[in-house]
Amino acid sequence: xxxxxxxxxxxxxxxxxxxxxxxxxxxxxxxxxxxxxxxxxxxxxxxxxxxxxxxxxxxxxxxxxxxxxxxxxxxxxxxxxxxxxxxxxxxxxxxxxxxxxxxxxxxxxxxxx
Amino acid sequence: xxxxxxxxxxxxxxxxxxxxxxxxxxxxxxxxxxxxxxxxxxxxxxxxxxxxxxxxxxxxxxxxxxxxxxxxxxxxxxxxxxxxxxxxxxxxxxxxxxxxxxxxxxxxxxx
Numbered sequence: 001x002x003x004x005x006x007x008x009x010x011x012x013x014x015x016x017x018x019x020x021x022x023x024x025x026x027x028x029x030x031x032x033x034x035x036x037x038x039x040x041x042x043x044x045x046x047x048x049x050x051x052x053x054x055x056x057x058x059x060x061x062x063x064x065x066x067x068x069x070x071x072x073x074x075x076x077x078x079x080x081x082x083x084x085x086x087x088x089x090x091x092x093x094x095x096x097x098x099x100x101x102x103x104x105x106x107x108x109x110x111x112x113x
Numbered sequence: 114x115x116x117x118x119x120x121x122x123x124x125x126x127x128x129x130x131x132x133x134x135x136x137x138x139x140x141x142x143x144x145x146x147x148x149x150x151x152x153x154x155x156x157x158x159x160x161x162x163x164x165x166x167x168x169x170x171x172x173x174x175x176x177x178x179x180x181x182x183x184x185x186x187x188x189x190x191x192x193x194x195x196x197x198x199x200x201x202x203x204x205x206x207x208x209x210x211x212x213x214x215x216x217x218x219x220x221x222x223x224x
Contacts, residue, residue: 004156055210
């Protein structure tokens with residue numbers, strides 16, 4: 001299976017620490033997305049890359065959040081100075097082209113102690 | 114008011130029943146409509162993807178879109194215990210890339 005892969009699956013950290021998550025999209029997909037999902041809610045859009053260019057960012061993406069996709073393949077999402085409210089599932093998705101559906105990975109679950 | 118409204122349930126049905134799941138939306142710019150299934154501690158899995166109004170069928174699943182009423186539905190025929198999951202409706206405009214999701218409806222199919 002060559003679906004969207006996310007690492008780690010679960011991250012536990014203390015408040016104030018920095019964390020980084022990785023996403024490997026489906027190999028031929030040039031579009032990559034990050035979402036955040038909290039308990040009992042649907043995923044909320046964070047940001048979108050087409051190849052290496054970050055083209056859309058949500059207002060949810062505060063200054064403490066940064067995402068990169070340096071070579072247009074895998075992507076990283078970093079959260080600096082984590083806060084309790086950052087506890088959530090961070091989901092990555094990819095799609096082939098405009099008008100094509102997004103396919104999701106199984107997410108990274110972040111727990112802030 | 115949220116752009117996409119979805120009853121969170123839970124919805125409990127006996128095995129073999131027909132399940133009807135629904136969402137309403139307010140943004141008339143939405144053109145693409147999706148249904149995802151999400152099992153506990155897993156990512157959303159695409160079930161149905163439609164563009165424009167009308168019906169689309171795939172096995173036991175039928176998706177309906179009524180743009181004039183801003184209403185979409187997913188029907189599951191001959192429901193199975195393995196269908197027990199949270200079902201998320203989702204949509205986007207095709208202009209911006211973000212997908213807007215409903216809150217999800219939790220479905221339990223009882224054997």
